[in-house]
Amino acid sequence: MTPDSSGLMTSTPTRTAPLQEHIDRLIHELLASFPRPEHLSPDERRAIIARYTAVLEGNFIYWMTGTYLSVASEDAHSIILDNLREEVRDNHPGMLRKFAIAAHAVPTDSDALAVYRNLESVRRFVAQLSGVKILLMMAFFEGFIMKFMPYLADLATRQGSAEQEYTDVHGVCDVVHTQELFRALEAEMRLTPDPLPSPTRLLEGVGLLRALIQTIVHHRVEDPVHSRC
Numbered sequence: 196m197t198p199d200s201s202g203l204m205t206s207t208p209t210r211t212a213p214l215q216e217h218i219d220r221l222i223h224e225l226l227a228s229f230p231r232p233e234h235l236s237p238d239e240r241r242a243i244i245a246r247y248t249a250v251l252e253g254n255f256i257y258w259m260t261g262t263y264l265s266v267a268s269e270d271a272h273s274i275i276l277d278n279l280r281e282e283v284r285d286n287h288p289g290m291l292r293k294f295a296i297a298a299h300a301v302p303t304d305s306d307a308l309a310v311y312r313n314l315e316s317v318r319r320f321v322a323q324l325s326g327v328k329i330l331l332m333m334a335f336f337e338g339f340i341m342k343f344m345p346y347l348a349d350l351a352t353r354q355g356s357a358e359q360e361y362t363d364v365h366g367v368c369d370v371v372h373t374q375e376l377f378r379a380l381e382a383e384m385r386l387t388p389d390p391l392p393s394p395t396r397l398l399e400g401v402g403l404l405r406a407l408i409q410t411i412v413h414h415r416v417e418d419p420v421h422s423r424c
Contacts, residue, residue, distance in 0.1 A: 197364070206358050209382040210381065211377050211381050211382050215334075217375055218334065218335045218401065219339060220221070221334065221335065221405065222338050222339050222342060225339065226343065226346070227415075228409075228412075228413075229413075232349045232353055233353075235350070236387065237353075237354065240300075240350045240353055241298070241354060242300075242306065242309075242324050243412055244298050244347065244350055244351060245294055245295065245300040246302070246306050246309055246353070246411040248292070248300065248306075250290075250310050251291055252292060252295075252406035253283065253288070254314065254318070255288075256279065256288070257318075257321070258336075259275060259333065262281070262321075262325055262326075262330060262333050263275040263276060263279065265324035265325060265326040265329050266326040266352075267326060267383065267386050267403050268379070268386055269382075270379060271326070271380075271382050271383045274375045274376065275376075275379060276377060277375070278372055278375070278376075281368070281380050285364075287361075287365075290364065291361050293358060293360070293361070294351065294356075294360070294397055297356040297358030298356040298358070299354055299356075300351075309410065310410050313403070313406050314407055316403045316406070316407070320332070320403050325400075326383050327380065327383055327387055327397065327402050328397055328418055329400055330376060330380045330383055330397055331380065331398060331401055331402050332403070332404050334373055334376035334380060335404060335405075336404055337373040337376055337400045338373040339408065340365055340396070341370055344362040345362070345366065348362035
């Protein structure tokens with residue numbers, strides 16, 4: 196984030212706008228760095244789906260629960276609880292597992308080990324229960340997932356899968372989830388005394404999650420400290 200952008204976070208109605216614009220740019224840059232599906236081998240496509248599944252299936256609800264525990268505002272609690280209810284009620288982990296099975300990409304021990312280091316960094320970050328920073332991380336992630344779904348669906352199709360429920364659902368519902376998480380962030384920031392932490396500190400979780408996503412797609416273990424946000 197530029198100094199000019201951080202300077203815009205002074206009045207409550209516009210505090211989140213510069214952050215949202217910055218996160219949108221990060222998502223665009225991240226997606227632009229991914230290899231084209233047609234240039235990947237079957238094993239490479241399988242591995243991306245498997246590593247993604249290894250991360251999301253057992254961790255997303257934990258991360259969102261940590262977000263719920265970390266916030267103080269009534270609006271943020273309500274928004275996050277609605278998200279959690281949907282995840283549990285519609286069995287999103289089971290939906291993802293079905294997607295991975297159909298693409299012949301059930302995670303193996305090697306897939307889990309490939310993401311372990313960066314995944315553990317995100318878990319430790321969530322354990323700090325820092326409301327505004329976790330909300331930013333989850334808003335980034337929901338926005339990323341929404342735009343990542345066509346890519347993930349393409350990988351699965353090229354693996355011979357016709358199972359698209361997971362990608363179809365998340366390509367739609369995460370539009371609303373992203374908007375709602377930024378609304379929760381707005382509510383939470385009203386309770387946060389000025390001055391806010393520096394943009395670098397605010398985006399700590401975004402940097403850690405970005406490094407994890409790079410590992411999922413590129414199988415490149417990035418140093419989260421040097422993951423640019």
